[in-house]
Amino acid sequence: MSSLLYEKQIVIVDDDEIFLKLLKRILEASRFFVYPVSSTELLFEYIKNNHQIISLIIIDVFLPHDQFKKLIEVLKKDPDTKYIPIIAITGKKDGEQSKILSSGYDQEIEDFIFKPINPNEIILRCSRLIKLRDTFFSLKDKIEGSNKLINILEKKLKDITVIYNNIQLEYKKQKNSFEEKEEYFYSIAHDIKSPLNNITLGIDLYLLDAVNLNSNDHENLLEIKNTAIRISAMLQDFLSKVKDEKIGEILNFQWVHPSSILEILLREFYPEANQKELIMTLEMDENLSNVYWDQGQILRVFSNIIDNAIKFSPQNEMILIRFKQKKEHSTITIEDNGPGISEHEKEKVFDLFYQTNLNEKKSGFGIGLSFCKKMIEKHGGSIQIQNKENQKGTRVVVELPNNPSELFKV
Incomplete structure (x- = not known):
């Protein structure tokens, strides 16, 4: 017997041996696998190990000792058999037809057939109920699968929510920490300016009165003064950049x-x-x-880039500024012939306070390019740093939308 037949197994419960054989022959002719039993005891014994493969149960209403009603109650309460459809078979008896039908449907019987049996009718009804059962279990499996998926998604969503909340909390901590550090550096830079000014002023006054000062001491004092001026200029640059960051939070777009x-x-x-x-x-x-664009902020951006190009270019070289415009955006390229930037530093140069090895030898705090990237992104644009094809020099490529208001509300 094929597995297909076992998947559509019908169990018949009737104490009439002749009727059992007749009905079994009719159903098997339509490729149903039929398992006949003559008592409820045999039915329960068989169901115990085979309920998974039973697609339909046909039961004689007039089983001995009122077993029909008890059998239905047990089958419909048992979770292993409650979804197996049942067809009740009975002979027509005067005065009892409506009573049988009423009590049968009250007991959740799916269908009734009255003797004598019409072969075509019982085959049709069995096929219909089995198809309905298969459809029910298919939908049931899909619903259970959907419920499992929903439970998994709900769990994942809760996990993501926890991660998101942790990220938000960490971001707030980092932001507060960064703002505190920024404020701290700003305060220190501001406080150092006054002593530096006093040093340069004191040296000037000393040089005016020091008539007999030897040339070596005079040069040393001038070197100290120039160093103080240079540090003061660096601090002023730092304070200006921080101020630009604050001002840049509110942009003034204009044509x-x-x-x-x-x-x-x-x-x-x-x-x-x-x-x-x-x-x-x-x-x-x-x-x-x-x-x-915000002209003031864009001027600061390109001032930083051109200042770097001049700072790192050797003498007698060329700095190229190229402006190309398309319908939606403009591309601004600034090229120098300096030493270039190593591959591993290309992204780091946009970090606040980061300085390349070359930059450490120049004056500055590593703020300029961080400000540039932030301001360009506020305009809906992008900035890239490339090494030129001949490996000599740096190319900074900035792309800006001609009208950022079309990308986001400004």
Whole structure:
């Protein structure tokens, strides 16, 4: 017997041996596997180990000793058999038909068939109930599977919520800690400025009165004064950058022509570049359109980048500023011929207070590029640092949307 037949097994309960054989032959002819039993005791014994493969039970209503009613009650209360459909078979008896039907449906019997049996009718009803049972269990499995999935998702969601809350808490701690450190550094920088000014002023006064000071001491004092001035300038740069960070939290967007920004930058850095005999070259598209930027903050961004390019470029080299514009965005590239930046430092240079090995030899606190990245991202743009193809020099590529208000509300 094939497994398909066992999956559609029908159990018949009737004390009439002749009827059992007749009904068994009818159903087996339609490829049902039939297991006949003549008593409720035999039925329970068989169900105990085989309830998983039973698709339908056919029961004679008039079993001896009123066993039908007790049998139905047991089958429908047992979780292993409560979902197995039942067909009750009975002979037509005057005055009892309505009583049988009423009591049968009260006992949750799925269908009734009256003797004499019509083979086509019982095959049709058995097939219909088995299909309904299969559909029910298919839906039941899907619902249980969905419930398990929902439980898993709910657990995952709770786990994610806990992780998210922990991240939020850690972020707040880090943010508070960072703000405290920033405030601390700002306070120290501000406090150091006054003693440095007093040192330079004191040296100037001393040099005015020190007529008999030998040349060696005079040079030492001037070196101390210049060092104090340089440190003071570094502190001023630090304070300005922190101030820029605070101011930059509120942006003042307005329509501006790119040429006005480029003109200001060239005019500002020409003297410094000229002092190092650097050539600043500008390449830009014709017919540039207005852009919707915060001009003040964008000027600070490119001032930082150009200042770095000048700072790290050897004498008699070239700095190239290129401005390309498309319909949606503009690309600004600044190239120098300095020593370049190592691969592992390309991302770190945007961290606040980070300085490359080269930068440590120059004046500065490692704030500029961090500010640049933050401000460019506030404009909906991006910044990349690349080494040039010949491995000599650095290329900074900035992409900015021409109108950030189309990307987000400003």
